[in-house]
Amino acid sequence: MTQLSDITIKDIDVLVIGGGTAGPMAAITAKEKDPKASVMLLEKANVKRSGAISMGMDGLNNAVIPGHATPEQYTKEITIANDGIVLQKGVLEYAERSFYMIQKLDNWGVYFQKDETGEYDVKKVHHLGTYVLPMPEGHNIKKILYRRLRRNRVVVENRYQAIRLLKDDTGTVSGCIAVGTRDAEVIVIRAKAVVLCTGAAGRIGLPASGYLYGTYENPTNCGDGHSMAYHVGAELSGLECYQINPLLKDYNGPACAYVTGPLGGYTANANGDRFIECDYWSGQMMMEFYNELQSGNGPVFLKLDHLAEETIQEIEQVLHTNERPSRGRFHDGRGNDYRTKMVEMHISEIGFCAGHSASGVWINEKGETTVPGLYGAGDMASIPHSYMLGAFVYGDICGENAVEFARHRDLPKLDEAFILSERDRILAPLKREDGIPPNQFEYKLRRLVNDYLQPPKITKKMDIGLQRLKDMERDIEFLYARDPHELLRANEAQHVLDCALMAAKASMYRQESRWGLYHHYVDHPETNNEDWFCHVQLYKDENNEMACKKRPIDPYVIELDEEEKTAYQKMRIQKVS
Amino acid sequence: MPTANQITMVPVVVDNDKCIADKGCRTCIDVCPLDVLWIDEKTGKAHMRYDECWYCMPCEADCPTDAVTVNIPYLLR
Ligand SMILES: Cc1cc2nc3c(=O)[nH]c(=O)nc-3n(C[C@H](O)[C@H](O)[C@H](O)COP(=O)(O)OP(=O)(O)OC[C@H]3O[C@@H](n4cnc5c(N)ncnc54)[C@H](O)[C@@H]3O)c2cc1C
């Protein structure tokens, strides 16, 4: 039998898991606040090029800049866009720190577009306010973060997949178990505080192309953090409020309203007509998109062919060099030219993502989850529509609070029996001689998600889906990996399965429809504020079963007036000429 | 449960004449978020070992000798 002494144990004050966007910021802030603290950034890929912004970003989708927007106005807009189900304090905290974060990034050398007078050149894309700030040089953002990590002497461990969080006998989080993605070495990181920044759960649904990695999200983000938080006892929230995005058909990159919208591009039906008032991504907007796709006017297109040559060149310059630079190649292969034809769009697979929607591990305005010592930031945490700037702001908040928490704690004791049994569980697929390859397991699982869990949601279908997914839990003991890379995929696939089960459970619990397409529940077509004006929290109960409960909405800090409440309900253009 | 080997066309192509992996370069392998680029034991050059690509392009952008070309995966093309 193996002993704990065979396993490498690293001790650290603050452990940050996930080195994409929120993670580097959390680690840097923790070091800035307490340079004596030891801080580790653990990353499944390589922090130089990991996460949603691996190649950069086209702009800030939600900048709250004095003179253009106020934190109160922004909080209202996000409250309305989420049909009222928000922790307003959390959104307001973001909005109040947003400008400070832009200035901080600007000081670090991130370039934001400015007008002739040197002011930030903010554009209107949202329904009510003005929050979009282009970053035409957005491709260097990872380099800038990396330099800061080095300068602050953050310990970086690349190519480790965190798999389970540890806690001590007081129920406080005390580190994680991780496995090397190239050598399958299991290690333990003992930490006084942990910040989860593992990004969205982007591999729950299967893209229409059938290619497992043709997802909207960077596919390294497969829901490891959601699964780890669930297993350690944290609450997750709003999982029934799926992320579904309007994307280019097959390419699965943003179309992209934020870049082309301010320059005159828009989403059109097959006749070239506009059918939605506002291209800002919301459930209501997606509902209209879905309806148009199903109607005689479908499919849906990105329309740019009416724009002037200089404008199209400007769009190509941004869209084909920054965030998703292979887009130009995709268009070339299909013979798409923005000048001469509209480009077909489609809806993405489902996922969990607070960056674009509202689903994730529950956090409050301090970045605290419901488990002591565990913080969360970015796409995996529950602050809605937070996007890249939200990931930076909450990374900053978590870094500050986690290092403070760690200061008051001794190194925790490790649970030896748990670690040893986890190690055996994690490595089991490598020990088998044959069995189910992870790609087949994952393909089948995600195909089931599309068949049974995608909206429109129907009770009987979700029942069958849930049962089929539970049947797949029995296949786990047959998962087979031939090398450390396949082991990584086998462990990821188990987390994808956890997320799919969570999607089904939470969707069936909320017996109403809300957030347009995100929770379009055919058996309960109306929004029912009397019974369901609340958060739905998902957690592991005392029998280790997945359970849901209601959490009341905290009293609003900013009241809405009646007319504003319905602003996002009126998305369809009344008269299409 | 027996298994079979099935082939797949991979989207990323490395020009072996330009690749300097034999001089110790590992850049594309280091940066790939999906960890699908490895050294080909037969040629000593970088190659795509797993068909699990997000066509995100750090491998191509960071290669010092312009040896890497990222194509769109066949299923999406
Ligand atoms: C294609 C695309 C375009 C976008 N465009 C915009 C835009 O124009 N403007 C905007 O504001 N926002 C945009 N967003 C959203 C924005 O990029 C995200 O909200 C933000 O970057 C999320 O940051 P994050 O830190 O939560 O996740 P990420 O930056 O994705 O980081 C998550 C990290 O966790 C790592 N990880 C995952 N699991 C593990 C594990 N088990 N162990 C260790 N590490 C792990 C991953 O490798 C990754 O590096 C876009 C997103 C996408 C996908």
Ligand code: SF4
């Ligand atoms: S980065 Fe270029 S030169 Fe270096 S190993 Fe990769 S293909 Fe070869």
Ligand code: SF4
């Ligand atoms: S395009 Fe991205 S995922 Fe594909 S091999 Fe290159 S770096 Fe890896």
